[in-house]
Every structure is written in C-alpha cells, then in structure tokens.
Amino acid sequence: MVNNNSPYLCGGIFFALLLEIRKQRSKARDKFLGGSDGLSDTDILKGLIYVVANQENAPYAESFKKNTSEYKSCRYSGGAYIPFKKTHVINSFDNDVKNKYPNALNRMSEFVNKYLDESKIEWLVKALLETIDLDTRISGTHNFYIQSSGQAITKAELATLTNIELQPFLLGVLHYIILHRPDNKLGRPTYEAWYTQSTEYSEWEFTSGIGSGINRPLNITFTPMQEESTPEDEEIPEFSEWSDEATDDTTSKTINQFINNPTIVNQRGKTNIHINHVDTLKL
Known part of the structure; x- marks a missing residue:
C-alpha cells in the first residue's frame, strides 16, 4: 500500500498539476460563439498523449x-484511448528520450507553448x-532524464538543482512516470489528500500546499x-486508438510479386515517370 502521508508521483497526479497551470480559458459565452477554446481537460490529455506516443x-x-476524468483522479490507469500502459x-517513448531526444523534447515544447501559463x-x-x-x-539513485543534453541525473542530484530547463524537466518527469509508474490508481490517496x-x-x-516546501531559489x-534527429519526411501513422497487437515484434519481409505488363507511375515532386515494363517488382 502507498503511504498516505507521502505524495505518490504518477500520471494522474502529473496531469492534475498541469491542469492547475493551464492557460486562461475563454468565457462560456465566447466558447458558445466560437466553439472550444482548446484547453479542456480532454484537449490537454490529448496533447500529453501526443508527447508520449508521437x-x-x-x-x-x-x-x-x-x-480523462478517471485518469486525472487516479481511478484509471489507461486503455484503448490512453495508451500509457501499452x-x-x-x-x-523510452527510445525517443534515450536515442532521439530532440524529437521528444520538441513535442514537449509544443505542449508547453500551447497549453501552459508561463506565469505559473x-x-x-x-x-x-x-x-x-x-x-x-x-x-535517491533513480534516474530522471531532465537535462537538455539528454543525460540523466539522480533523485539525490535533483534535490539540490537550482538551474532547471522547463521542457527537459517536464519531459524527464513524464518519462519516469511512463516507465516506472504504470499503476495510476496508486496515486488515489495523494489525489484525495x-x-x-x-x-x-x-x-x-x-x-494542497505542495510546492511550498521548496525554498531554494x-x-x-x-x-x-x-533540430530533429530523424528525416523530416518520415511518415508517422495516426491512430484513433492503440492496440497491443500493433507491436514491437513486427518483422520486415521482402515479397516478390510477378505482374504481367504493369504500368508504374513514380511521382517525384511535380514530375511523373512512367515505367511500362517490369519483370519483377520487389515490395
């Protein structure tokens, strides 16, 4: 059991704290006239999912x-629409943080710019x-990847840190949660406190008065x-939900397919190249 007297860092608690400093929301009348202000709980959770899942x-x-409501209140750990346990x-996400750090950091920067109030x-x-x-x-020896260099520091080192880069810090905390705190329900006592x-x-x-205990400047x-570490034209699929079957063990295969008298159009930029005869098409 979680010690009820000790805060428990998890996705729901992290998300709830982010909601406390979201940008000023539009008035109800303005939202009625112009639609959503893009700052609802669900909007912000979608943004967080994008940071993690790309x-x-x-x-x-x-x-x-x-x-979203159940995740924020630590009654739900995720599923088809909140893929943090997949x-x-x-x-x-772990690979992005450790091997393609600029990509993950840029997604967090976009999140901060779009949703968070800088004054808070x-x-x-x-x-x-x-x-x-x-x-x-x-x-004290657990690592947090909170440096813009992509390097990790321990909890003990974090406790004395005074110079903090916001986006790397948030990305590192989120990375720790995704890797080490899959059971979001364990944060329920903290939420209730x-x-x-x-x-x-x-x-x-x-x-809560959380945060007031940090007195150092x-x-x-x-x-x-x-600068992104992968080509700009890399295709990223979009999904309405995530399935565990879509997965890590997918292997690449070469298929030889024979087609009689094919015509192939290969488009590069504004020019179409027609190829009228191919003996073997490798896919």
Whole structure:
C-alpha cells in the first residue's frame, strides 16, 4: 500500500498539476460563439498523449471524457484511448528520450507553448520537485532524464538543482512516470489528500500546499526548439486508438510479386515517370 502521508508521483497526479497551470480559458459565452477554446481537460490529455506516443488520436468523445476524468483522479490507469500502459508505446517513448531526444523534447515544447501559463511555471516545478522529494518509493539513485543534453541525473542530484530547463524537466518527469509508474490508481490517496469536494457530486478543488516546501531559489529557463534527429519526411501513422497487437515484434519481409505488363507511375515532386515494363517488382 502507498503511504498516505507521502505524495505518490504518477500520471494522474502529473496531469492534475498541469491542469492547475493551464492557460486562461475563454468565457462560456465566447466558447458558445466560437466553439472550444482548446484547453479542456480532454484537449490537454490529448496533447500529453501526443508527447508520449508521437501520434494524434481521435477517441470517441464521451468515452474519452470519462476516461480523462478517471485518469486525472487516479481511478484509471489507461486503455484503448490512453495508451500509457501499452508496451510498444512505452518502448517507443523510452527510445525517443534515450536515442532521439530532440524529437521528444520538441513535442514537449509544443505542449508547453500551447497549453501552459508561463506565469505559473515556477509553482509547477516546485510542486513536482517536492512530490519527487517526498515520494518514498523513489530512491535517491533513480534516474530522471531532465537535462537538455539528454543525460540523466539522480533523485539525490535533483534535490539540490537550482538551474532547471522547463521542457527537459517536464519531459524527464513524464518519462519516469511512463516507465516506472504504470499503476495510476496508486496515486488515489495523494489525489484525495490534495483535492476536496464540498458535496458528493461537486467538482474537486485543489487545496494542497505542495510546492511550498521548496525554498531554494530556482532559475527556470525555456529551451528552444531542437533540430530533429530523424528525416523530416518520415511518415508517422495516426491512430484513433492503440492496440497491443500493433507491436514491437513486427518483422520486415521482402515479397516478390510477378505482374504481367504493369504500368508504374513514380511521382517525384511535380514530375511523373512512367515505367511500362517490369519483370519483377520487389515490395
């Protein structure tokens, strides 16, 4: 069991803290006239999924809204629409952070620019630092990839850090969560300690003083967009949901297919090249 007196770092808690510093939302009348302001809980969770999975998703609205609420309140760990427990998603994100760091960092930079209020960033960093510091299940030797160089530092080193680059810091904390905290429900006691309800069916309100325990001065900077480490024309598939069958063990095969009298059109830029005879087409 989780120690109820100790914060527990998990995806729901991380997501809930991000929601506390989202950009100012449009008034109800403005949203009625112009549609969504793009800052709903579901919008921001979609953005977080994109950071991790590098794929857009278009889930069924009502199901995803319920999933989002349950994920934030640490009653749900993920599934078809929130793929944080999918093995191939975890492995791909880990590979991006360790081997294609600029790509993952750029996705986090896009997330920060789109959703977060810059004036509240210091509180968020302090809240996460204190949560990590007080989480007794994170040992002093656990690594966090929070450096813009892509290098990791330990929890013990993090406890004394004063110069923090925001996007690498958030990416490193998220990476730790995705790899080491698959059971989001373990954060439920923390959520109940930090949020209160005036009535059984009213909205939960954030009442915690988390972050106030970090008294050292912090120099928080923003990291500029990085040069991508893969070709710009690399195709990234888009999925409405993720399946465990779509996966890590897929192997590449060469198929020889014989076609009688084919005509092949190969388009490069604005020029079409017609090839009227091919004996063997290798796919």
